Amino acid sequence: MKIHYYMLCYRFEALVASHLDPEAFGLYMSVGTQKNTRGNVLFFEVTPDINSPYFRLNDIENRCVPHKDGSPKRSKYISIYRVLEHLPVSSFGRLYLTTADGRVLALESTNYNAQDKGGANLYQELCPVSPMVVSHLAPETFVKFMTNPANPVNLPRIFFSDMRVDMDTTGHLAGNLPYTDPMHIVDCIQEVATDPDKKQTKTVSRNPQIHGFFRTIRRGFFLGDQTELKFYAFPELGRLEIEHAKWWRSASESMVS
């Protein structure tokens, strides 16, 4: 059986080998066992030619073997710590978004060439840490800022999503956005906007519960460091409703974060 490699990047960080294809793996992680993950699961497919001494991969063929009854090995954990920073950016394949009930949507990486119109952005960091922040930095600049070793607080690499901050006519966040404390987000946006030179980012929440997470995604997901950036564009609503109807229904009706 072919061994696939997956990097779980939300809700926890791990490199896993599995005989399951990505859809089956997503389903398994969500609902496949009694120890399933409650809520959404995000993972990357990782190319098999991982060239990193950090991971013990030389005997994986012996460790990831089918069960005695011939059924595939669903998950063999290779590493559960500091995985993101030790995988080369080039080894990250598709990003899979799995809903709580196991519907899987695959996103291809693409060039990010959007012209940032300025103004505040809301970012949900997903790996290796997970605060929600407001920043007037465009995504690619935000990646560089967060992974800059010169900063007192920095990360070797970051994976985050860009979130919607649609405003209604009264200056409040649009009513359909499921954020727990929308007033606070607006306050943070205003604070950053007041003096962008002084404050480039502002933490909204250290560990937010993101209800209806997939409904809040704006442009997509970003993975990068000082040298590389990968962008996974989130499909437009029209495409989601038609081409990925089941996934979108599951994602948009989810009751868990």
Add this chain to the structure above:
Amino acid sequence: MTRIKNLFLHSSKMRRNYLIVLMFLFALGYVWKPGFTQTASTASVEASEAKHFVPFSLFSDPKYSQLEIICLLSVLGIAISGLLYALMLVKQVVKADTGTKKMQEIAAAVREGANAYLAAQFKRIGPLIIVITILLYVTYTGSISAFQWGRSGSFLVGALFSWTVGFVGMRLATLGNLRVAAAATRSYGEAMQLGYRTGTVTGMLTDGLGLLGGTIIFLIFGDMAYEALLGFGFGGTLLALFMRVGGGIYTKAADVGADLVGKIEKDIPEDDPRNAATIADNVGDNVGDCAGMAADIFESYEVTIVAAMILGMATFGHKGVIFPLLVRGIGVLGSIISTYTVKAGPNDTSDTALKSVHRGFWIGSVISIIGFFALGLGYLHFDANYLSPEKLKEYASLGYWAVDPMNLPWFANFGTPGLDLRPAWTCLIGVFLAIGLNKVTSYYTHTAHAPVKSLARSCQTGHATNIIQGFAVGYESTVATIVVIAISLFLSVLTYAGTPPLFVAYGVAMTGIGMLTLTGNTISMDVFGPVADNANGIGEMGYDPVEMEKKTPGSYKRARQILSDLDAVGNTTKAETKGIAIGSAVIAAVSLFSSFIAVIAVGGEDKISTMTVSQYATEAGKLTIANPIVFIGFLLGGAVPFLFSSMLIRAVGRAAFYIVHECRIQFRDAEIWAGTKKPDYGRVVDICTQTAQKELIGPGLLAILAPILVGFLLGPYALGGFLAGMILVGQLLAVFMSNAGGAWDNAKKMIEDGIYGGKGSEAHKAAVTGDTVGDPLKDTAGPAVNPLIKVMNMVSLLTLGLILNYNLMPPKPRLPGTYVIGIIISLLCAAAIAWAVWKSKQENKGLGNVDEMFGEGSANGSSK
């Protein structure tokens, strides 16, 4: 599904046998016995009295003019026209496109489940109906044996008609839902029209059968139709109670079970095909909202006409009986015309569709109002001899100034001596009452108004505040509803100011007739709800988005939007009709209550027309809460709707427990999760069916036996107090439960439409809690209180003769033997009620015996 098929096939055989027995008894009751009575040459006193009864005698009775006979036959023709119109609509619905194979499979599963449920219910209730038929026959205390048969035969017919309305309506709904889903891929207007017309079939069936039954009974029994009418009304009422209770338990057990496991535990969307309870949930929409509601309105339709005809005979003579039938005929015509005008354009929205439905109701109302007055002007003429000089003298001596037809207030005759338009005025009040109740219900349950908005807002601060606010909205809505009903009653009383109490009671009964004039429209609106809901589910499970988009770009999204809009319209119309259902129960009960007092006064319905005002006033005067016995009855009556509701809500909890367990088992199957294996939908349907059947026995016993127990134990006056307490509390509780539940439901929908964070937000979770609490209130207990009110009234009236003879609190000492009978009946009733209450409090005994109870599930062996 095999299990369902087996159950259904087996039960259809059973059903056929029952039908043969029922039809045989019907034929006996209607044709053979009256004819026999007429020709029997026995020398008994009974026979000598019976010879005065001649079936169809009104055709040769000089009292009835040719015009009246033609009118009655026309009413019969209109009733048949209503049924033919329903048949025409059936053909339109059946002929429509049935969509893809996948959609057909889903619809077939829902249809099979619904059929299996009603077949199982018929199997369980059938013997009870036959037993009650026999009891009605043997407990008849009058002296004319034709009435004995008429009463029990009419009971059977009433039950059969009620069941037919529920069964056919539900069957059509399960055919219509598929066609609506298929039509939504083409046009909004086509889908909306098909959905509404599917509902209209049930509506016209209710109209047609109700009118047909009442008219045929009157044609056979003429002036002496009261016993048969009571039997007819009781038959319809009892079946409606069982259909409401069983359907209510089924629908909410399936819904709550599906939601608890699907949405809450597994976080999957509504109608996800991987959820084993999905089909049962859709079946529940049909058996609860469609079959139950149709049977419920049918019984109100019957009971109001029974009350009006009995009181009409006692006040205005045969004209007072014929007029309600003619009014109903006008209503059927109005419904035929107005329901056909309900249409929507290909690109309409839910707002315009709702306007079209409401416009149909208004058109029907205008036709009916014009019809009432045209009829009144042509028919309600009375000559100077209409009331005997003695009666006129008695009325004058008591100060009643508005009885003499030659000297009525101006509004009653517009200055034309002999004309009496007061029955038409009270019908008009009834139409406004229906509209008023629609508006009140809509105000408290629709998203456009303040109460639901306030509930949605309260969800932002958590679950408890939503529940608290929902209670407040529900309580307030009961006040508004009761004020509307009280104003209508007051206007009826004003219309008959200066007349004896029975005339006033007739006015109230005619208000009920007016209120239910547009039953066809009301039921169309109600049944449209589950049809649209199911169509939405079929679209969700059965549409192939990629294929549809390949054929016509944009068609999938458009079709889903159409179904979603139709679902929203259906929710609104369904909620609105609940107000009418509850209001009609109260009006019918108040009318019957007058008959109840009259029967106590004279000892039997057959003597009501001989009753004097002072007799009525004397008996009514004894029904005061200053009399401790009456007050005790009042207290007990007030408590019964709470006990009844408690039993039903517990039943939902117990049934949901098993469904949750079964769904959890099936969710352990990885192939079901992967969508590569179909869940065993049939097993959940079986569990719902069996538990609903089992659970309806206790509440049914309470409804039938509680008034008998109070009557025999505490006497007829306590029973009067009991009925008064039960009507008041039942009405308040039913409105509270329905409106609070509806408001919670729509507050959740408001949030889901994108306010306060939309789906998945904290506010949404609070709204879901409110909706879950409200579900069994609005769809199980609340609606079931309507038939409870009517059943208890009908049982009281039907057993009153026996109660007067054998109760344990007689005004004067009686023979000791009569006490023994009273004691035995009281003990039996008390024991049965105690057993029902004890059973209702039984908790689930655990899951060890699930397979034993429901058979072994196919998923059990495949759990991974």
